[in-house]
Amino acid sequence: MINALRGMKDLTFEESERFVHIVTTAIKVSKKYGYSYIETPILEETKLFKRSVGESSDIVGKEMYQFMDKGDNDVCMRPEGTAGVVRSFVQAKLDRRQNEKFKFYYYGPMFRYERPQKGRLREFHQFGCESFGEASVYEDFTIIQMIGDIFKALGIGYDLQINSLGCPECMPPYREKLIGFLTECKDELCEDCNRRIDTNPIRVLDCKNEKCQTLLTNSPKLIDNLCDSCESDFEKLVKLLKSENIDYVVDTNLVRGLDYYSKTAFEFVSNNIGSQSAIAGGGRYDRLVEFLDGKPTPAVGFALGIERIMELVQMPEVEREGYYLGAMEESSVDTLFPLASKKRATDKVTLEYAAKKLKAHLKGADKVNARYCAVIGEDEMQNGTIWIKDLVEKSETTIPQSDF
Template sequence: MINALRGMKDLMFDDAERYTYIVETASRIARNYGFDFIETPILEETRLFKRSVGESSDIVGKEMYQFTDKGGNDVCLRPEGTAGVVRAYIQAKLDRQQGRKDRFFYYGPMFRYERPQKGRLRQFHQFGVESFGTAEVEEDFTLIMMLSEIFDALGIGYKVKINSLGCSACMPPYRNTLVGFLEGIAEELCPDCQRRITTNPIRVLDCKNENCQNLLESAPKLSESLCEKCDRDFKRLQKLLDTSGIDYEVDTHLVRGLDYYSGTAFEFVSDEIGAQSAIAGGGRYDRLVEFLEGKPTPGIGFAIGIERIMELVKMPEEERSGWYLGAMDAESLDAILSLGQKLRRKGEKAVVEYAPKGLKAHLKGADRAGAKYCAVIGENERKDGTVWVKDLASKEEKTVLLESL
């Protein structure tokens, strides 16, 4: 027997229903905020992610599904969604149209070769949004509001963490100060943090090692080193969140795992899947379009890990819908097939049972299918040009002319 690869999971039945419900709910809310759907390829040039995510990141260094294709091209399966959307934005020359504002949402599979565990797979799914051309911090607030509305609609409890990663003016001096502090405690840090001191020192702040977190309690805080503009924007964001009533906290150790982030960073966490586990995150990346050879363009976005939240979703109570159609004898099957086509053309859901059965068996089949109506044709109905129909919700039953149906 051939099984699915390790860390890759089939979506069927309840899982498929939950996935569809999450995507449809998030898509509806994104459209309400003025976002349009975008679909980008699953396969991209490897250099897209090396330049955007950063060669020092764990994603590029350890986790990408990278290979050389038959044309000799260095390609990989996308490990995240933002870089592909930015590539599409630049390729369509949208960055060259001054004053333009574009907002996109997407969903689909991503791939990272990491140790599979609950809520973390090698093929996983994300829902994400990206906004281009708006530098105002009010857009940061709007995206946090959109994400909170999505989780409210899905019935998921959460808490918001925010931080500011500064800009190209205030980040370099802070980085130097942080490196000086980290070098003083380097021998006590875990091996990953020791390596990151030279490759990506900001990521040390995000280490989950308990010993490292204790050592970092006295680390210099970026929030105390922000330039005037970044400080003003961060305070404005907090004021907007205070007014909205969203429960949030400033987490000075919150950083994003990818190199392209600057300015606002935010994360949604839930204690329903473990101690303050992240279920979504995002932030501002005003330099990424320029990194990928586009015109300087402000950008901000977020992504939800769908597998991370599937078990938390409060699904609406399932209602019966559509039709179950059955024949009581072989001669009535053609009439049932014709009725099914007519119903579908009218936009109705119709499931046809091909095997002739008795009424009781058809009613059981309709119940299993979750149908609202069970329609059956037998010898008498065929002769009279009628169909027997039962409403499985109200239990009302009657015989009606086929033409009237």
């Protein structure tokens, strides 16, 4: 027997229904906010992710499905969605159309070669939105609001964490300040953190090690070191969240895992799905378009993890729907065929090809969750009628086949 690869899952029945429900709900909401669909390739040049996600990240460092293709191109299955969308944005020269705004939503599989666990697969699915050309912090807020709308429509709860990661003006000086602080308590920090001081000092902030966290309580906070523009934007964001009654927590240690974020960063977290608790995350990435050879274009976006959200959504109860058609004698099956075809123009129809007893047909109708069970038996065959039972109302009628 051949099994699916490690960390890759098949979805069927209620699981696939839940998957589709989440995607369609997210699409419906994002369309209300003016987003249109963008489809980009799963396979991209490895370079794209090295430059966007960042070489210092674990994703690029060790988690990519990367290989040489038959044309000797260094390629890679996308580990996230933003890079491809931005690449496409630049390739279509939308960056030259200054003063225009572009809003795209996407969804599809992402690949990371990680050790699978609860809420973490090697092939997983994200739904995401990217908004280009809008520098206003109102847009940052609007995106958070949109995610809130999606979760509300799905009926799931969450905690919202926000932070500001600063900009090219205030981040580098802060970074130096932090490195200074970290170097002083270097000996007491864990092994990972020591490595991160050189590679990505900001990452030390969200170290899970308790001892590190205690040491970090007195570390300089970026939030206290923002430049005027970043600070006023952050204050505005907080004000907007308050006025719209969206609960949030400022988490000064919230760091986005991908290098391209600046200013607003946020994460939606659930405490009911195990240790992989982030169900959506995103923020502003004003410099990424430039990194990928486009004209400087402000942008904000987010992605949500569909599999993680699947653990949280309750599906509405499925109601009986459509018709089940069955015959009691082999010879009547041919009579049913055209009736089924005709009915399918307006209703869901299940046709049983095997002749069975009435009881078996009623059971069969239950099995496919049909509202009506329609059967042709000996009597009906003789009279040119069909017997129909409403399985909800428990009422039954016999009508001419031509009226069916």
